[in-house]
Amino acid sequence: MKLVTRSQLGWPTSAAPSQSTARGVKVHYEGTAVSTKLLANHDACLNEWKSIRRSHLANTAENYSDVAYNFAACPHGYLLEGRGLRRRTGANGNAALNQAHYAVLGLVGSSGLTEPTDAMLGAIRDGIELLRKNGAGNEIRGHRDGYATACPGGPLYAWVKKGAPRPTSPTPSKPAPPAPTPAPAVPVEDPMPAPTTLHESVAGGPDLPAGEWTELPAAEDTAILRGPCTYDVAFTVALSGTGDASRVQFRFVHVDIATRRRSAALPVDVYVRGGDTGTQVSRRGSLPAGQYLKVEALAEGAGAAVIHRTVDGLVWR
Numbered sequence: 001m002k003l004v005t006r007s008q009l010g011w012p013t014s015a016a017p018s019q020s021t022a023r024g025v026k027v028h029y030e031g032t033a034v035s036t037k038l039l040a041n042h043d044a045c046l047n048e049w050k051s052i053r054r055s056h057l058a059n060t061a062e063n064y065s066d067v068a069y070n071f072a073a074c075p076h077g078y079l080l081e082g083r084g085l086r087r088r089t090g091a092n093g094n095a096a097l098n099q100a101h102y103a104v105l106g107l108v109g110s111s112g113l114t115e116p117t118d119a120m121l122g123a124i125r126d127g128i129e130l131l132r133k134n135g136a137g138n139e140i141r142g143h144r145d146g147y148a149t150a151c152p153g154g155p156l157y158a159w160v161k162k163g164a165p166r167p168t169s170p171t172p173s174k175p176a177p178p179a180p181t182p183a184p185a186v187p188v189e190d191p192m193p194a195p196t197t198l199h200e201s202v203a204g205g206p207d208l209p210a211g212e213w214t215e216l217p218a219a220e221d222t223a224i225l226r227g228p229c230t231y232d233v234a235f236t237v238a239l240s241g242t243g244d245a246s247r248v249q250f251r252f253v254h255v256d257i258a259t260r261r262r263s264a265a266l267p268v269d270v271y272v273r274g275g276d277t278g279t280q281v282s283r284r285g286s287l288p289a290g291q292y293l294k295v296e297a298l299a300e301g302a303g304a305a306v307i308h309r310t311v312d313g314l315v316w317r
């Protein structure tokens, strides 16, 4: 699951009313024209989601306290947090309908971008499963079920009627171990250089105080990799004491060695786990000269401790 949290969106805690359970989840679409530019630019997805929240907050007729949906899903498979878990939606049409189901929005509309990508369907499914683990029953419906609206549009409604199955091809819900395939950033006309194998396994690690991004050193050197190179790496971490309700997030960061400037646009993998646990995050990418790659983790709740970490991967230089 690729979750973008409210804090990553720069939003405060939702002021929407709490609601611990519901019968299930209703799927929505935007119902307006949605630009196909979203397909090529994930920043446009984030801007779209922020502008939906702004328009809801400006809607004095509905008197919304927050964006109306619990989550949204973008064409690149990101699940974007809205009201989030255990909050009443404002999207389903009236108070009774809002109490009966939580709401997940697909970023497609009635013209322009109308067909959900497989990655988007996977992210909606991620949202449904996350809500099910947090009080939602098993029903999956469209907005139009029980309310006079075209929402969620033909393609999404057809998928809902099939039971909202997770697409079988792309968007794996868990990062796969690195595959020995050429990374896309290497030009095809160049002869493919042989990759170097990367393997470092280190016992121990830093404590992760709650609410602070903490760097996870791979070995003596804090940087996993230095550019220029193309990489496909997996970072496996054993964690202790994450507790039942803790969430630990990981992010890969490119840092410019000279300016210390950090790239902000890298994806974040988020895992919700309880107890002593292991997790793996992976990433493929290209590192320009003068930059290095590092991994950071953030624990919520009571914090956590790293008891072991391993870096595996392939590097093309």
Ligand SMILES: [Zn+2]
Pocket: 027, 028, 029, 091, 143, 149, 151, 152
């Ligand atoms: Zn709707």
Ligand SMILES: [Zn+2]
Pocket: 041, 042, 043, 045, 046, 074, 075, 076, 077, 078
């Ligand atoms: Zn996107």
